[in-house]
């Protein structure tokens with residue numbers, strides 16, 4: 001199948017207005033072509049039950065429109081506070097992105113969504129090139145710095161055109177769109193330069209209760225009224241995603257897959273897990289944790305409507321879905337259910353030292 005690769009700086013339908021960029025303007029050679037919203041939008045996007053979804057990868061079933069991108073911006077702010085910045089492992093990232101002779105330090109954000117992380121990284125590392133790659137065009141919340149570039153592509157088509165091109169690869173909340181994650185990790189290893197850093201961040205939309213156990217176990221029965229509409233709707237969303245071929249619990253295995261690649265591939269592999277309350281319902285919370293939990297609550301409220309097109313496409317009756325959404329929103333706004341979202345951050349540092357000959361450290 002032909003890859004629909006395209007690149008763009010911005011587009012007239014976004015909050016800052018989009019235009020087109022050429023390969024020459026972007027300053028690096030790549031197989032990308034310019035993005036024109038009026039032409040490529042029709043190819044890359046499709047309307048499903050009143051929302052815009054990507055038209056390339058059937059297994060990724062959340063919308064890619066401005067409403068969803070606004071939700072992702074809330075989540076982005078929440079994660080920045082929770083992680084204490086744009087990424088974990090700051091020493092390894094700073095080391096990989098040190099300015100040097102010979103090559104421009106470069107960052108790839110796989111599944112860049114609204115573009116917020118790319119924009120922030122572009123501002124934080126003005127000497128580096130930051131590339132956002134996504135199935136769909138971003139809705140940039142502000143003007144990007146000139147070192148940022150966006151491409152439309154499906155990462156499942158491979159990344160061999162980017163061999164030895166990046167010092168940091170970031171993949172946040174993109175797992176369900178990746179068909180074969182262990183294969184993706186091999187691609188990531190190949191595109192990283194020596195000493196390069198891979199960063200993954202994933203949260204599960206499977207709601208957990210106070211005991212960290214799933215609130216809903218087993219298959220959803222839409223004919224039975226739910227005691228927890230938020231968890232039921234999101235369990236239904238997981239079923240809908242799995243029916244399209246998505247793997248919904250990938251984040252549990254990323255660390256193991258990285259370790260299986262061996263010590264010749266990665267000098268360091270690590271992982272951390274945290275649980276974010278959906279709303280500030282815990283009795284004693286710091287102001288910071290209260291703020292994080294509030295943003296998590298706003299994120300999940302917005303997620304409810306984003307699941308609607310895929311729940312309807314999966315076959316749940318419209319009345320049931322709209323009833324779930326209405327009741328779930330009420331549960332969340334009043335924090336009637338005490339729930340957590342589990343997040344897992346995984347990282348790996350490629351063997352070698354930044355600036356070394358990349359071929360010395362590539363796997364055969």
Ligand SMILES: C[S@@+](CC[C@H](N)C(=O)[O-])C[C@H]1O[C@@H](n2cnc3c(N)ncnc32)[C@H](O)[C@@H]1O
Nearest residue numbers: 060072111112113134135154155172173174177
């Ligand atoms: C949940 S959003 C997360 C966006 C962003 N990483 C963030 O954390 O805000 C997942 C994004 O990954 C993109 N995506 C999913 N599968 C993809 C694939 N196979 N190739 C490229 N992008 C993909 C989607 O279009 C969507 O924008």
